[in-house]
Amino acid sequence: MSELPQTPTMRLDGRRALVAGASSGIGFACAAALAEAGAEVTLAARNAERLDEAVTAIREAGHAASGLTLDIADVEAVGETVARAGPYDILVNSAGLGRHSPALETTPADFDTVCAINLRGAYFLAQTVAKGLIEAGKPGSLITISSQMGHVGGVDRAVYCATKHAVEGFTKAMAMEWGKDGIRVNTIAPTFIRTPMTEAIFAQPDKVRWIEEKIRLGRVGEAGDIMGAVLYLASDLSVMVTGTSLRVDGGWTAG
Known part of the structure; x- marks a missing residue:
């Protein structure tokens, strides 16, 4: 009889991970998942106080974690800091911003602010981590938290x-x-996830009804719903997966 194929492991022992936007919400959940799987996780965020609380929580659970105060909109500073601290085997970029308004009311200031983090910052953070890996001759997994949008x-x-x-x-x-x-290089594309950033949306009953009608599984997402997806893309379970988007959207985009 032929030998059974071996399932790749989702363990991340011996690997270093950088999680940006990790002080709360999706980023914190991703950092916790990677740390639980054995990675040495560096949590990065702008708010130093909340970042310290997040690092402490992961350490108190018995996992390896450290903090790095970063604003990914400051591309030059991020490049220098991450280059010194790296190389990182895994990047999860969960830093993001939304300033929602009708398209006719978009201001240049809001446009530039959102693009500076969601696009420019994300692009150059991925570039910086990739440079470190290539210089070290190491493989890696780069994951950006995108959106069903x-x-x-x-x-x-x-x-x-x-x-x-x-x-x-x-x-x-x-x-x-x-x-x-x-x-x-992959993305995770979540639906509406209940986090501190989305509190204002979930405080509006009409918006919640609209969201729940669009999500085929009938409920809004929680930060924990992203943890399995990030482990899959960070680990050898997805060793042949690149250039794709893993939609954790409860079926929103299926219809």
Whole structure:
């Protein structure tokens, strides 16, 4: 009888991970998942106080974690800091921003602010981590938290959709370029997730009803719903997956 194929492991022992936007919400959940799987996780965020609380929580659970105060909109500073601290085997970029309004009311200031984090910051953070891996001759997994809005449109979300569609585009291009170096590049595209950033939305009953009608599984997402997806893309379970988007959207974009 033939030998059984061996399932790759989702363990991340011996690997270093950088999680940006890790002080709360999706980023914190991703950092916790990677740390529980054995990775040495560096949590990065702008708010130093909340970052310290997040690092402490992961350490108190018995896992390896450290903090790095970063604003990914400051591309030059991030490049220098991450280059010194790296190389990182895994990147999860969960830093993001939304300033929603009707497209006719978009201001240049809001457009530039959202693009600076969601697109420009995300692009150059991925570039910096990839450079470190290539210089070290190491493979790696780069993951950006995109959105279901990177695949569809949304009322009052023209700028946000533009940035997330752009993230999906550069992810495909980077995957094509860096595949020869063993670097995989993917996105996770969540639906509406209950986090501190979305509190204002979930405080509006009409918006909640609209969201629940669009999500085929009948409920809004929680940060924990992303943890399995990030483990899959970070680990050897997805060793042949690159240039794609894993939609954790409860069926929103299926219809």
